[in-house]
């Protein structure tokens with residue numbers, strides 16, 4: 160049984176005419192790194208947001224480990240999400256930013272501290288826990304956003320263009336770090352990008368979308384016809 164199944168998923172926004180996602184079908188195995196690519200407006204973010212529970216699925220089934228979870232609250236899903244713009248709270252320290260999701264889930268203080276310190280260790284943020292986001296470099300902010308996802312211990316990570324605001328050099332570095340994290344944590348990742356190099360280097364399988372429809376699904380070499 161696949162870990163995640165999307166079956167005949169459609170999305171129509173209330174204020175728009177057509178469907179933004181049409182008949183999306185995908186089975187994702189445990190520990191896969193799925194990369195969604197395609198032109199702007201093709202439905203990548205919408206798909207991710209439906210998986211996160213931030214947008215309602217109009218039609219179809221979203222199944223995790225055999226259970227239909229269409230109606231589960233985002234906070235009750237075994238899913239952590241990393242956004243393009245980091246979405247850090249500017250008035251909170253790095254520690255507070257990383258612990259926020261655990262606090263609202265009412266974890267004991269001691270456990271929160273342990274989890275945050277562990278994630279900070281993995282991400283090289285240990286000495287920056289008292290800083291505010293504006294006192295960090297772009298790469299460090301992106302690490303905090305990753306840290307916030309890591310502390311959740313979620314088995315599914317969703318990432319929506321997490322590197323697109325970084326300069327080229329940092330993108331290459333963070334690409335390697337995300338691949339490493341994926342191996343270390345053993346998570347299933349669904350990752351949205353415009354960047355063909357990111358797709359080629361990180362994906363186990365690539366899903367190409369156009370106008371809300373899946374055009375092709377394959378490994379990087381199948382999709383890009385590599386030798």
Ligand code: ADP
Nearest residue numbers: 172174175179198199200201202203204205206
């Ligand atoms: P991508 O992430 O591939 O750029 P999106 O999923 O953001 O694409 O958008 C897919 C389509 O859905 C686009 O036509 C977009 O205009 C439309 N769309 C996205 N969000 C909304 C919304 N909140 N309300 C109405 N239409 C939306």
Ligand code: ADP
Nearest residue numbers: 287290291292293294295296297298299326329
């Ligand atoms: P990058 O070029 O990688 O985005 P920056 O030039 O923004 O990095 O920052 C370089 C270093 O200076 C980083 O290690 C960061 O921690 C530190 N730094 C940046 N801004 C501040 C600040 N306002 N206060 C303290 N340290 C800072």
